Amino acid sequence: MSKPLKGFITYSHEDAAQKDELRKRLAVMEHQNELVTWDDCQLTPGDGALQDDILKKVADSDLLLYLVSAASLASKNCNKELAEALKEEIRVIPIVLEHCDWLNHQVSGFEVLPHKGKPIRKWDDESEGWQNVVDGIREAVHKILSESDVSSKPSQAEILAELLSQRGNVLLLLGKTEEAIEVYSQAIELNPHHAFAYNNLGIAYEKKYEVNKALENYNQAIRLKDDFVEVYFNRGTIFAKKGEGNKAIEDFDKTIHLDPHFALAYSHRGNVYEEKNEIERAIKEHCKAIKLDPKEPIFYNNRGLAYEKIGTFDLAIKDFDKALELKTNYAIAYNNRGAVYRSKGKLDKSIEDCSTAIKLDPHYAEPYNNRGAAYRNSGEIDLAIQDYDMAISLKLDFFQAYYNRGIAYHETGKIEIAIKDYSKAIKINPEHAHPYNNRGNIYLLKGDYERAIEDYSKAINLNSELSQPFYNRAEAWLRLEKWEKVKADLTTAKNMGMDIVAAFHNTHKDVEKYEKQYGVKLPEDIALLLTERRRTRYPKASKVLDDRGNPLESPNVVNLREQLHNSGTPLGEYIKTKSAFGINTTPTEVFVVNRTTRDELIEAHSSSADILKPFLHGQDLRRWHVDTPQQWLVFTYRGIAINDYPAILKYLEKHREPLSKRKGKQEWYELPVSLDDTERLDQPKLVCPNTYNHHTFAVDAAGYFFGNTSYLIPTEEKWLCGLLNSRTVEWFYSQVSNQLTIDPLRARSQYIQQIPIPDLASTQKALIAKIVDYLIYLQQQPTINSKDLAHARDRIMLGYFERVIDGLVYEVYLSEELHKSDKHFFQPLLEEQLLLYEEIEGDKMTVLRDIFELLYERTHPIRRNLFFIDSVKQVRVIQGKL
């Protein structure tokens, strides 16, 4: 009986359990005297010469069983053992325990177990996987045993080539890429059909970033072995890196065709689709990969990135959560989740995640960059710059970090350093438009118009979808007084949807001021382009682009928007009954009638009165108070028994033609609403017109009918009216509804529903409601509606009570900020114990005037706090001053 073969097990101590499992399963072969196994456990630990002993053991073996896991691939000892084995030309059998980067590791040069490298942990039944391994080992053992006495040996050259190839693997492993390449080349020279050697040579070139040479070798490997799955995969990955998406997809297709269970190939194909901006498709790929291998964190990570791209941040975060659940030390996923948190405006969490990523991998540059960006958004520019510095020191050609640092310096006025950073970013990636635009802005500021124009033009050439460079270039031409060019660029920017009036306003206030400053008279057509009278909103959009190519938003704005967002229940949830627009009354001239017609209709038949409803249009609305309607709606709801209302029918008959032309399911005499719709009309509600300059909500306690030019919020809570008309809510609404450039604002249901309703104490609600009541009363008074300046004081009173509500609402949303600066509204007002409107006896106007004079007194805390309210930064943001 021949001696058993000696097998050495190389493993990471993290995988000790798997090693024991393997030994247990090899017991049969041991009994049959075919194989005995060793591992480092059987050597006395603590011995100084241990390492050498182990290696001696390895050298003395016939077989090296390499337990492949992320841990073992990373382990120095494991790799030393492998190197020793290769040096001694010992047969290596990698046994894949889990998904890890082994394809890019030397072990990929060997035939791996289980079959096709499906990791043990991924087998539904792990024992099945193990059995596959044992079978494989037995086969190998038999082969070695038979080889040793059978003469059907490969040619000498082939053996040498194989040996060289293995040596190459070792060298590659040791990081001696150059030497590895040489050795592989020798191997190929000896055996030009050695497909594995070509593959490995490709890997080696890839390491050296010699992509084209790597490609050549992969091509050759495929020519030699056209079902070489890994090579297709490797080549696809290279194409993907080179940005040749279609070729990459072709290769991944092939990979997947050959091995439909190659999960990583799906994932990479997904990444390519993502690059091609076919995000939906990418997500599908990632889903497939996840289905094949639901325990692979990388796949979740990749899908998370795709979700982030289409702005579904919550799903992205979920995926990163999952990835991190599967792999707790997954620095990349932390970094990516941090980036998404930043997009969501959750800066604290973003910073926390990036910090974790940094802690896990201190040499990982991206999280520094991301954390820097989060710091920047939270206004901590110094910390941001520190992080960018670090990112750059870790990754010398880090385009994004240079660009971001440039922005940070730019913002803080250190324009000379900013120029350097932008220039460096441009040098690294000359194909990116954003840094050109920003550098141009600095040149413009420095008065170097030619250079500014050059940069803007470059930015435009690189990305014709950006409007800012057009506007900015127009500014440069403006200084040079090249009017035709100014006009062309301004018009382009405007047509692209840019708010050029606001942009101009933000820098120069208006044409007149510009002309004064530069001592020049603008041609009329240009002046006209830059002027839009009666604007109330000039969004503070910057002409500097941020890290994602959007206009750089002030952290003040971003933070405040987020803060408000998180400070209450969305109105849509808070109000139980659905809010919506009023009734579509087209043709209005038929359905809405004046008093005379109404009286005639009732005169003609008394039943008419039942369906003539007091009616208002949106444009009839003012703040606070709903005036008594002077019009009536012919309320012929769907399904009405029209014959019960003969006078109405007769009236409508006269307009039958236009009525019949309407689209919809209603009868010709019906309105497109059902009787159920009256429910939300009949009850107390807040109403506002569909367009307005300032938030214009009014309290309709009477349950009037409204046209679809009004938006209705069914509620009895009057204080909400105060909240909704406040400057804070108006600011928030104009922010979230993206209507910054639209003047007047429009009511849009989906955004109104987002308005955060804070949780207030009932006394607070009552206080606001009390003042809303005052305002409702005041709005009806003749002196308030008079333009006679003799009544100026009463008008001031109305405005002042509105400001008092503003003050209260500031305190609601920004209590911490206001209190820090010692500004209180609730407490001093509550102390005044103002009368409820109903409690006011005698001439209410006199009483209200007294209340006003009391609160307006210059030493009263309310007056004082209102006067100084803009010392609170957030308030200045709301007032548009910051």
Added chain:
Amino acid sequence: MRITDIEIKNFRAFRGTYHIDLSKSGKNLIVYGENGSGKSSLYLALKLFLESGLDATDASKIDTGFEKHQNIFVEEPGHIKLDFSEEHQRIQETYEWSENLKETHNDLIIETLKASGFLDYKDLLKVHNVEPQVGVVNVFNLLVETLLVNTINYETDRSLAEDWNDIQEPYPRRNAKNQITSLENRIDIFNIELANRLDELSPKVREILGKFGYEVDLSLDFKGITYNQKNKTLENQQILLNVKFFDKDISEQYLLLNEAKLSAIALSIFLSSILLQPESDLRILALDDVLIGLDMSNRLPVLDILKEYFPDHQIFLTTYDKVWYEIVKQRTEEKDWKYAEFYFSQTDEYEIPVYAEDKAYLDKAKEYLKANDYKACAVYLRTAFEAIIKRFCDKRNLRVRYCENPKQLMSEDFWDPIKTGTKRDGTPFLAQTLIRQIELYRSIILNPLNHATIANIPKREVEEAIDAVEELETALVQV
């Protein structure tokens, strides 16, 4: 809360570092300075420092705003640093505004700005533009653009001046209905605020004008701006100043509204408007050369008004009128005021302001004596002498020769009444020996000096002259 220390470096006229210690208690400051000596730069330093707190510093504005004011001769970045401290408390906070640092974004500074008043002579010069017509004076522009700048319209969160700017041309196109309505709304809001403000102001203005000795019935008539769509004009840009002097005939009124009186009225309006604002912890009232437009007879009441109405403001006055400066020194108390002088000096190749801590003149004279600079010593000695006798005459209400221009008053005019004056008990103010002493050195002390004579003065004589003046000071204090 008070400003207790001002440090200015390489800002506008200031080249190098200047330090004005307002001592621990945060005194008011009056600065005398020749033209071009930097006093307006000091005024601007305070004003711009406070204003920088409200500046937006977002990415579209990449500077802290300081660069524009950097002294053009030096590259080294400048700064303004102010120390603030609560009265009678040790806690002191320093805020800096410079090219790289802007610590002015805070409650204290923003609130101080809003409650403070800054007025310079250029503002007041605008009364020249107000052409009194027969019986009416239109002060619309003066008020809206200058005197009421601090007025905040609660309806718009902006100042009246900004509101006014916002309703200027270009006007809407003929058929732009919404724009026209919107413009009319703005005009309406502006009218209401202005009308109300004028109503609030009138009684206060009357009261303060009374302190100037003008018993007047004053009204500010504003009918409201209206927009004429046809002509595209804003009409009624008028605030008519109707002043009735009780003791004069109505027909002569417009003649009476000379510049000086208009200046007094303007100043009263300005001060009243500040008094109507809510108060912040620190309030500053800074008047840069403003009183120059007033007659001397109208300047003195200003000091009384400041004392009566602005006791809690920290006041900064500047003037190029030395006589006025001296008068302020005499009329005010040293515990409340700091007196400072800026001279204009030509060192190196640049002109720079020189800030002289206003040490006692006598001390200065002694300093120069030590340095053997008799000329300078004599100048200060004479100044010291003048200051002593003027202050005494003023305190005692001694009858001094009348003179239309106080600058022409000579030392003799003050010295004579002191020499001959007597106390209530009939004894003379001064001992004959002392008078003789002074007169003995009159060539040094009293006469305008010229180079020739000084050169010949022996050191000994100058020393004795100093002793004499010192003795005089002591003697007069005892009186």
